[in-house]
Amino acid sequence: MSDGMGERVSDAIVPGWEVVIGLEVHAELATATKLFSTARNEFGGDPNTNVDPVSLGLPGSLPVLNEKAVELAIRVGLALDCEIGRSVFARKNYFYPDMPKDFQISQYELPINGRGHLELPDGRTVGIERAHLEEDTGKSTHVGGGGRIHEAGHSLVDYNRAGVPLIEIVGAPDLRGPEDARAYVAELRAILVAIGASDGKMEEGSMRVDCNVSVRREGAAEFGTRCEIKNINSLRSLGRAIEYEARRQVDLIEAGEAVQQQTRHWNEDEGRTHTLRSKEEAYDYRYFPEPDLVPVDPSDEWIDEIRATLPALPRERRHRLAEAAGVDTAAAALTVERGMDDLAVDAIAAGADAARVLVHVDNNLADGAGRLTADAFAALVAMEVGGDLTATQAKTVLADLVASGGDPAAHAATHGFEAMDTGELESLVDRLIADHPDDWAGFVGGDDKERKKKSGFFVGQVMKATQGQADGRIVNELLERRAAGG
Amino acid sequence: MSASAAAIAADVRAGTRTARAVVEEHLAAIDAREDEIHAFNLVTADAALARADDLDRRIAAGEDPGPLAGVPVALKDNICTRGVPTTCSSRILDAWRPPYDATVVERLGAAGAVAIGKTNCDEFAMGSSTENSAFGPTRNPLDTSRVPGGSSGGSAAAVAAGFAPLALGSDTGGSIRQPAALCGTVGVKPTYGRVSRYGLVAFGSSLDQIGPLAASVTDAALVLEAIGGHDPRDSTSIPEPSPDLTGVLGGGVDGLRIGIIDELMGEGVEGIAADVKARVEEAAAALSAAGAAVEHVSVPSTVYGLSAYYLVAPAEASSNLARFDGVRFGLRVDADTAAAMNTATRTAGFGDEVKRRIMLGTYALSAGYYDAYYGKSQKVRTLIQEDFGRAYETYDLLLSPTAPTTAFPLGDKTGDPMLMYLNDVCTIPSNLAGHPSMSVPFGTGDDGLPIGVQVLAPALDEATMFRAAAVLEEAAP
Structure with missing residues (x-):
């Protein structure tokens, strides 16, 4: 656990209670082919077209590790300041029709990325416990019986996704409310996209979030019993699920009952969680080292080569802009999120008033900066601050600069904007x-x-x-x- | 027995004999005795003849199909063959046709060999007598009241009966060497990683190796040269080219230091028959006469090999065999739910020995038992590797019996799994260490049935192992 979050007062869902949240995020890595075979890694496509003997788990087939996936995993590890080292693949054994071998190749005792951390826009840090490589499963469609496997008439399985490389990023239980959780996922997504590791599309399932929630009385030192919530498909449902689950747990405790350790399923339509399985029903995955693969031991040279190709990360960009603008990192966050931090830093360097620059980016450039240049931006802000343009006029001229570029004075003249006597x-x-x-x-x-x-x-x-x-x-x-x- | 593979290939390449004639001759041998022996699950006669005709056309056109031109080869039925049923002698894979060839099948093809059929074996290679086949047992061609050994019993019997000069088997704990010994053929388990496992239906992935069974040391060398060498499709494949074996066979053993493993001669493990020990001592004397310095050596941890093996192999098998769930291929027994279908399919599809090992392995990997069983077995494995390492500081090769006895009667050990497992007590240590070893026929037992001597070598030193094997073959009574 990191020590950066300790001082914060939680955005309490139930007064007097603190919610403790740890997230497990699965992100599909943006490789051309699967983790252990040459079948294509591609969203969509007709069912069972991106398959080969390895994807289907045919007898006699063997996994061969995709080097690109390892490189992307290392990029993630570097971006999250993880300890990167020798790792060993392991088999996680359980039966399910969409898992071709009836075991998943994952990493257990020795993940490729160990402890690290992530910095939120407001500067607080969240601990990362590990970020390991594993293969995705196929997709089942249950036909009849309301779409649930137990009541279905029959099930169809599409193995296109089976074997797609995933990085599972396990966060520490450092988050204290729905806003924290959303900020963490948004930041993680921004990092993954920035480093080219994943497209981060929650709606296509290429980024999936499992959420561990527990509650404790404010000031309590021990964690409460946690439940893991699955089937969260958007940032919005993440917040809703946490709120629902926290209330449910507080209600149980206040009614004198104990929270049972469970895996629960979020139902978006009903807005509630259901029991999926209890601790007693939890699978015994019988992990053991995958004998068909050899350990991965990336050399320092390779890690350094990969490090050299990393772009500036969101947190570095926020710090750079915050310093240039004389504001805190939270105030710089939206500009960085919109990818306009270079523009803002350059405009400020060209003499523009930093506060006005950030206000314009936050309020008036939601749809992009278009053909706006840093110099024109600086000139516009100078006219505004100097009283040559009112705020309303400046907004109009800014829209012109975004649409067609050029010089702000010329646009102002075209509109007949003159400073009032x-x-x-x-x-x-x-x-x-x-x-x-x-x-x-x-x-x-x-x-x-x-x-x-x-x-x-x-x-x-x-x-x-x-x-x-x-x-x-x-x-x-x-x-x-x-x-x-x- | 028919001519050697080396002689056949020489004739076919020279154009003095057609591949078709060779294949027809072997198909005739199969016709004559297969009903009695049951070496094959499937004889691919038409495909073999078509392949022979193709080879003959190429030879007529001046091409050289390779060092195994026109030589029939029998493939154990756990090795994938494109479009040809690959059953592992199990009902659960009855009639499954793989969409691809194993690497070894491709490589034999590239060397000019002709696949003649798929051989019977213990179900999923689990057994030492080929009595655990869902399609009935194979009988020993030298005495049909006896087993051929196992699990590659069909391959050993096919070679011994003259059905094919060459066969491939797989060896997880002795499944090539023990049947080779019981049928009087040569059988080789290469260094782990020497031969690609791509296309071998896995039993114990960290132990499995494909290797040759042949009537002579030279023929076995030809096969290993053809199938060995790095394969990028198997991550555990060693990045080394296939070794030159035929070129060193005449090298002799003069000056080599060879140790006879005490523990496997009865001073640690039980049940090694007196006639077997006598033949090993005679083999040692023959090596000594050829110039080797031979003495007895202790490799203490070999006595724990059997116990460790029966945790490691079933543990891996329990995971490897999970995929036979009725969903994508092979047998499906329908039921109301997916889970019930899995259970019904596996209950109907697997035989008793396979179920026993899945249970054993599942237990060994279970939460709370892992450290005591699987974890400890891995430590024993390390100990065995270290013990062999120490022995190989002094000795170039080691020597032991291959199997405790000559071929035993059918039904003799099926009632007692532990008794059956003891058949592999001498062969298992090489699998756990990942080292090469081979069985060479050396005389017969009191019952007149063949006895095999096992030559063991350090990792990647198949060449020295084959030199000693050639000396033993020459000196054999």
Whole structure:
């Protein structure tokens, strides 16, 4: 467990109770072929077309490790600051029709990536316990009986996914609420995509989340009994499932019952979890070293070569922008998430006001930066800060720059945007004060809330009268000055 | 017995004999005695004749099909053959046709050999008498009241009966060498990783090796040269080319140091017959006469081999045989649910010995028992490897009996699994160590049936092992 999360107050679902969450994320690795054979690794496709003797577990077939998958796993390990070392594949034995060999080749005692950590946008760290390689299963479709295997008339199995390489990333129980959990998964996804390890598509199942949840009274030192929730298909269901499960567990304890260690199934439609199997019914997987494969022992040279090809990671990019902008990493997060941190850093370096740059990225560039250059961005912000453009005008010009590039002054001229004469603005404000004596009294004599409300009213009137050409900041300054008797 | 593989290939390559004539001759031999012996699960007569005709056309066109041109070879029925049923002598794979050839089958083909059929064996190679076949036992051609040994009993019987000059078997704990000894043929278990396992239906993956059974040391060498060498489709395949064996066969043993393993001569394991021990001592004397320095040596941990083997092999088998679940291939017995279908299929499809070993192996790997059973067996395995390592610091080769007795009557040991397992007490240590060893016929027992002497070598030194085997073959009574 990491020590970075200790100080935080949880976003409590039930007051007085703390939720403890640890996530196991499976991500399909973006290789051309499967983990142990040359069949294609491809989403979609007609059932049972991306198969070969190994994918189907035919007698006599043998696994041969895909070197690219190992490289991608090492990239993940490097990005999560894991200890990377000699690893051994193991067989996890259990019967299921969509598992061709009736065992899964995974890693057990010696995973390729050991302990590491992940940094959330707000700077807190979450422990990573391990990130190991394993093969995916096929997909079963149960026909009849409501789609559940026990009641189905018959089942169809598609082995296209069988043998697709997965990295299973086991997080420490460091998360304390649905927001934490969502932030962790979003950050992990961003990392996997950035390093080219996975496409991270939860909706196509290429990234899947199992969630361990327990609850304890706030301040308690021991963890409660945990339940593992499966079948979570989106960030939204992750949050919902945690909330439901935490409430269920608290209700049980408060009713004097004990939480049973279980694997539970999230039902998205019903918005609740169901028992899948109890601890007593848990499989004995009879792990043992996979005799058909040899240990993987990546050399330091190879690891260094891979390290040299890693792009800047989201956390590094946040720190770089935060430093350039003089803000904390949380304030830099959205810009990095939108991939506009280079643009922002360059605009700031070209002299732009950092706060305005981040405000524009967060509020006005949700659909991308288009043809906007750092220099034009800097020039626009300079015009705005210098009073040549109002915030509303700046937004309009920014949209022009995104759509067609070019110079902000030229776009401003095309729109006929000119800075309003301060004298003109002063007489307009004085006239409005005279026309609305009650509102003015509210502004001058009201509490903070009232004052804010009335300032909004006067600014709105000014904007209406000037068709948005006035600078709201200057109007506010004028109101303050008048109220102070100036 | 028919001509040697080496002689057949020489004639066929020279054009003095057609491949068709060779195949017809062997098919006639099969017709004459197969009903009595039951060496084969399937004789692929038509395919063999078509293949022979193709070879003859190529030879007529001036091509050289390779060192095994026109030589019939019998394949153990756990080796995958494209489009040809591969049953492992089990009902659960009855009539399954693999969509691919094992690497060894491809390589034999590339050397000019002609596959003539699939040989009977103990179900999934689990047994020492070929009585555990779902399709009935094979009989020893030298005395049909006796077993041919196992599990590659069909392959050994096919060679001994002259049905094919060459056969492939698989050896997990002695399944090539013990039947070779009981049928009076040569049988070789190569170094683990020397021959690709791609296409061999797995029993104990860390122990299994494919190897030749042949009427002579030279013929066995020809086969191993053809099938050995690195294969990228088997991750445990050793990245070395196939060894030159035929070129060194005449090298003799002058100056070699050879140790007779005391424990396998009855000073540790029980049940080694007096006539078997006598032949081993005579073989040692023959090697000594040829210039080797021979003495007795203790390899203490070999006595634990059998116990360790019966944990390691069943553990791996319990996992390897899980895939026979009725879903994708082979037998399916329908039932109401997928789990019930699995159970019904496996209950109907597997024989008693296979079920016994799946149970043993499942137990050995279970939570709470792993350390005491599978974990400990791995430690014994390491001990055996270390003991052999020490012995090979002093000796170039080791010597022992192959099997405790000559061929025993059918039904003699089927009632007592432990008694049956003891047949492999001398052969198992090589599998656990991953080292090569081979059985060479050396005289007969008091009952007139053949006795095999086992030559053991350190990893990858098949060449020295074959030199000693050639000396023994020459000196054999």
